[in-house]
Amino acid sequence: MQDKEITIYDLAERLNISATTVSRGLQDHPAINKKTKKKIFDLATELGYRSNKFASNLRKQKTNTIGVIVPRLNSLFMSAVISGIEKIVNNSGYNLIISQSFEQEKKEKANAATMFNSRVDALIVSLASDTQDFSHFDSFNKKNIPIIFFDRVAEEIQSTKVLIDNFKAGYSITKHLIEQGCKEILHITGNISRNVYRDRFEGYKKALADHKIEFKPDLFISNDLTEQALQDIFANDIFKRDKMPDGLFITNDSAAAVALTILKDAGFSVPKDIAIVGFNNDLISRVTEPAITTVNYPGNEMGENIARILINHLDGEGDLSFTSTVILNAELILRPSSQRNKNNE
Amino acid sequence: MQDKEITIYDLAERLNISATTVSRGLQDHPAINKKTKKKIFDLATELGYRSNKFASNLRKQKTNTIGVIVPRLNSLFMSAVISGIEKIVNNSGYNLIISQSFEQEKKEKANAATMFNSRVDALIVSLASDTQDFSHFDSFNKKNIPIIFFDRVAEEIQSTKVLIDNFKAGYSITKHLIEQGCKEILHITGNISRNVYRDRFEGYKKALADHKIEFKPDLFISNDLTEQALQDIFANDIFKRDKMPDGLFITNDSAAAVALTILKDAGFSVPKDIAIVGFNNDLISRVTEPAITTVNYPGNEMGENIARILINHLDGEGDLSFTSTVILNAELILRPSSQRNKNNE
Numbered sequence A, B: 001m002q003d004k005e006i007t008i009y010d011l012a013e014r015l016n017i018s019a020t021t022v023s024r025g026l027q028d029h030p031a032i033n034k035k036t037k038k039k040i041f042d043l044a045t046e047l048g049y050r051s052n053k054f055a056s057n058l059r060k061q062k063t064n065t066i067g068v069i070v071p072r073l074n075s076l077f078m079s080a081v082i083s084g085i086e087k088i089v090n091n092s093g094y095n096l097i098i099s100q101s102f103e104q105e106k107k108e109k110a111n112a113a114t115m116f117n118s119r120v121d122a123l124i125v126s127l128a129s130d131t132q133d134f135s136h137f138d139s140f141n142k143k144n145i146p147i148i149f150f151d152r153v154a155e156e157i158q159s160t161k162v163l164i165d166n167f168k169a170g171y172s173i174t175k176h177l178i179e180q181g182c183k184e185i186l187h188i189t190g191n192i193s194r195n196v197y198r199d200r201f202e203g204y205k206k207a208l209a210d211h212k213i214e215f216k217p218d219l220f221i222s223n224d225l226t227e228q229a230l231q232d233i234f235a236n237d238i239f240k241r242d243k244m245p246d247g248l249f250i251t252n253d254s255a256a257a258v259a260l261t262i263l264k265d266a267g268f269s270v271p272k273d274i275a276i277v278g279f280n281n282d283l284i285s286r287v288t289e290p291a292i293t294t295v296n297y298p299g300n301e302m303g304e305n306i307a308r309i310l311i312n313h314l315d316g317e318g319d320l321s322f323t324s325t326v327i328l329n330a331e332l333i334l335r336p337s338s339q340r341n342k343n344n345e
Helices: A008-015 A019-026 A034-047 A052-058 A076-091 A105-117 A135-142 A166-179 A195-210 A227-236 A253-265 A299-314 B008-015 B019-026 B034-047 B052-058 B076-091 B105-117 B135-142 B166-179 B195-210 B227-236 B253-265 B299-314
Strands: A065-070 A095-100 A122-125 A147-150 A160-164 A185-189 A220-222 A247-250 A275-277 A294-296 A325-328 A331-333 B065-070 B095-100 B122-125 B147-150 B160-164 B185-189 B220-222 B247-250 B275-277 B294-296 B325-328 B331-333
Touching: A008 A019, A008 A034, A019 A034, A065 A076, A065 A105, A076 A095, A076 A299, A095 A105, A095 B105, A105 A135, A105 B095, A122 A135, A122 A299, A135 A147, A147 A299, A160 A166, A160 A299, A166 A185, A166 A195, A166 A247, A166 A275, A166 A294, A166 A331, A185 A195, A227 A253, A247 A253, A253 A275, A299 A325, B008 B019, B008 B034, B019 B034, B065 B076, B065 B105, B076 B095, B076 B299, B095 B105, B105 B135, B122 B135, B122 B299, B135 B147, B147 B299, B160 B166, B160 B299, B166 B185, B166 B195, B166 B247, B166 B275, B166 B294, B166 B331, B185 B195, B227 B253, B247 B253, B253 B275, B299 B325
Parallel strands: A065 A095, A065 A122, A122 A147, A147 A160, A160 A325, A185 A220, A185 A247, A247 A275, B065 B095, B065 B122, B122 B147, B147 B160, B160 B325, B185 B220, B185 B247, B247 B275
Antiparallel strands: A095 B095, A294 A331, B294 B331
């Protein structure tokens, strides 16, 4: 169904000039006069001529495209990061193309290949939860195409990383719940083989230890944090326990909102019976009753930071190799869902 | 900073064979033996050789990449559509690249150019709200690269479209609110120059007319439906009116949840003082108190439908030109935020 690819021979025939002239014209060769060059460029554009050299010479080996690979696009945090990136790169004349790994290494590799074949000038990556091998980034390194990792990063990779202090955030949340009188704090989170969830979990355990509270393995649950997964875990496990938790630290706001709704529907009072803290400061944490205590994960600022570092590097004004890790602040935002001392109804 | 592009001459030199042999090998020419072809392919892959012909011959003129251009990625509806598309295309060996127009025609044109230069095999588009000129799709048509439009479409474009009956949905919502006793129904919506918002608005007006309720221009507000825009419109306009509306039809669930929170904070009872209906059936509509009546906009099913039509076309099993418009069902989901007859507290 597809038309034949346009070649320099087609252009030469249509313009009644030699293929060599077309080739030189597309390469902006000084021997070809401006008028001829313009005729060649115009026809090439009109007919949709596509090649390495045309693009690269027109635009100095650059496509002005930056690739982004993220685990999933279904969170407001991720769309905020991407909006932040896009805001900065647009002003610099770059365009983004985005793909999702769906948390799968295999898909991440396919996405990386697509990005490479699309000749992106740079790549921005948040790793899939199960990525163990990083060889799909080798081809970029070989061509000096810069890569920045954010949020979900890996220690093993020598590349610029932009993230928050997840350990500290996990610690602050747990400490806050302990200060509200919670003694049985349930931690529901994602796959802890990835830094974000692992570090928050480590912060949770350290805060317990610092307050002489024993870590109980049955108060730790790892799943995909979907609405369905939460309904299942409450119905089949938590509600069947002899002792209900009195605190809940759950690592995203949508999941926290779902848990809040499940608990309220089952007759529990929040925060009196169980205090809840989410993560991200998504809109959803502000529209529930009670509103949900959360960590302000500054997605937009993170995106802008990533893009600025990258653009500076691409423009030759900075060098990524001098910027190894950027840690952004992420503060606890107190709301009624966890504040028992103020809300003794 | 970037390495020189690898050419067939580099491959020839490294393999100690002629450039003609390399060129023929990459084109799968029968004169070159399998072992040599393999050596050429392996080195080309290793060094990151990129060209039209290599890709096209390796993969029969296909990149196995499908481009998606959407207004914004920050809605669960949009991520559900993309997930639905991705589910189907992945199984067929295609990979998606996605970009956002941010509701701007100019950016949509830049995205289309990027997709074209990335040699996508097909394009899926939901139009920006201000796109008036559609010439950026001409280059795709010239090369017979199929395009499917969804959700935000334009009558002027001769191409396959997948959408819901927005007029009917707007009519059903308004009729429901009238049946709940609402007489002053405020409609807050997006830019009505695009079909989705225009058709819902037309449905709203028709339902009013059919029930002998006069349409009042001050009960129609068009803005970008952000949290900030809603806070402003309530503080500076709605709360200052002599007569408050008794019904609210607002065209996405996040906006409905924000409006619900603003109204509750101001001391209004929902649905008693004001009944609310949103749109999309996003998670956020299920976690508020009261939960919000909405329209189930089946994003996932829409995405799967789009992808199936497209894959059939690309595989030669169907032909897009026979499928002009696909209308999916979108049903009203009744919840407490609008049900006054059952909730006379």
